[in-house]
Amino acid sequence: MKACLFDGRTVRIDTAYPDAAPAQGEVRVRVQLAGVCRTDLEIIKGYMGFTGVLGHEFVGTALEGRLEGRRVVGGINCVCGACDMCRRGLPTHCRNRTTLGIDGRDGAFAEHLTLPEANLVPVPDRVSDRQAVFAEPLAAALQILRQIAVEPGAETVVLGDGRLGQLVAQVFQARDAAPMVVGMAPAKLAILARLGIATVHAANAKPTKTADVVVECTGAAAGLAMAMAFVRPRGRIVLKSTVADTAGLNLAPIVVDEVTVVGSRCGPMDAAVEELAAGRVEVEPLITAEYPLDEAVAALQEAAKPEAIKVLIRP
Numbered sequence: 001m002k003a004c005l006f007d008g009r010t011v012r013i014d015t016a017y018p019d020a021a022p023a024q025g026e027v028r029v030r031v032q033l034a035g036v037c038r039t040d041l042e043i044i045k046g047y048m049g050f051t052g053v054l055g056h057e058f059v060g061t062a063l064e065g066r067l068e069g070r071r072v073v074g075g076i077n078c079v080c081g082a083c084d085m086c087r088r089g090l091p092t093h094c095r096n097r098t099t100l101g102i103d104g105r106d107g108a109f110a111e112h113l114t115l116p117e118a119n120l121v122p123v124p125d126r127v128s129d130r131q132a133v134f135a136e137p138l139a140a141a142l143q144i145l146r147q148i149a150v151e152p153g154a155e156t157v158v159l160g161d162g163r164l165g166q167l168v169a170q171v172f173q174a175r176d177a178a179p180m181v182v183g184m185a186p187a188k189l190a191i192l193a194r195l196g197i198a199t200v201h202a203a204n205a206k207p208t209k210t211a212d213v214v215v216e217c218t219g220a221a222a223g224l225a226m227a228m229a230f231v232r233p234r235g236r237i238v239l240k241s242t243v244a245d246t247a248g249l250n251l252a253p254i255v256v257d258e259v260t261v262v263g264s265r266c267g268p269m270d271a272a273v274e275e276l277a278a279g280r281v282e283v284e285p286l287i288t289a290e291y292p293l294d295e296a297v298a299a300l301q302e303a304a305k306p307e308a309i310k311v312l313i314r315p
């Protein structure tokens with residue numbers, strides 16, 4: 001099959017990559033559409049030690065099993081079901097997990113992928129492929145609501161106007177907790193403004209330490225320091241950037257202001273599909289380019305440009 005590979009140094013298309021072979025409990029999925037994410041860009045910089053087929057955001061058709069012939073999206077964490085974390089009901093923290101296109105498992109920038117059947121979530125007809133491909137990052141946005149209470153009317157701030165910040169902002173808006181989004185790209189802030197979400201350019205932001213909740217989606221090391229400038233005493237900071245770096249950062253304000261800092265990663269795929277089906281999130285304005293799988297290398301280059309939001313790859 002055709003697949004977009006990273007060998008630890010370079011990205012290339014292989015037209016004769018061995019087809020995915022499902023293990024016990026796994027099914028093959030024909031990929032219809034895939035999305036490029038910041039994690040993919042981190043991987044091809046060699047930051048994550050992954051080699052193999054890239055990509056973890058997808059919508060496709062199950063080729064076997066209970067959902068055979070149905071359109072599906074899939075949770076990316078593949079778990080053992082037997083370790084202490086799995087037994088505790090924390091499967092996304094499985095000690096033995098592999099992660100689609102990120103860690104120990106070939107990903108979605110290919111004609112086929114395999115996932116455990118239990119990871120697949122069917123997609124209703126009223127959700128298009130271009131919507132469904134957002135399920136994984138949208139699940140990550142919804143995960144915040146599973147970790148902290150965001151009350152209607154809460155004062156919220158989202159730091160970052162990229163792929164994830166856009167989705168978090170819409171999820172909060174749909175819960176009557178519309179944020180102010182602090183970003184760097186006027187075109188991306190304009191998309192939010194059209195949806196009725198307040199925005200400010202980072203250069204003009206005046207943090208007042210009044211936000212109940214601050215979600216840090218900057219993808220930049222300085223994100224946590226910035227979040228601390230916005231959050232109120234006893235407020236909560238949700239960290240989404242895995243590059244968050246505390247080097248040289250004074251953590252004393254977290255103690256003095258009794259701030260809660262919550263790390264947040266993957267979320268519920270079924271809830272994400274529901275959110276899309278209910279029309280609570282508008283994703284079309286976030287798609288800035290689509291490439292065929294043959295041009296996946298160009299798609300990754302495009303996704304790295306500051307003006308890109310979501311770049312899609314079609315096998």
Ligand SMILES: [Zn+2]
Nearest residue numbers: 037039057137
């Ligand atoms: Zn992603």
Ligand SMILES: [Zn+2]
Nearest residue numbers: 080083086094
């Ligand atoms: Zn486990």
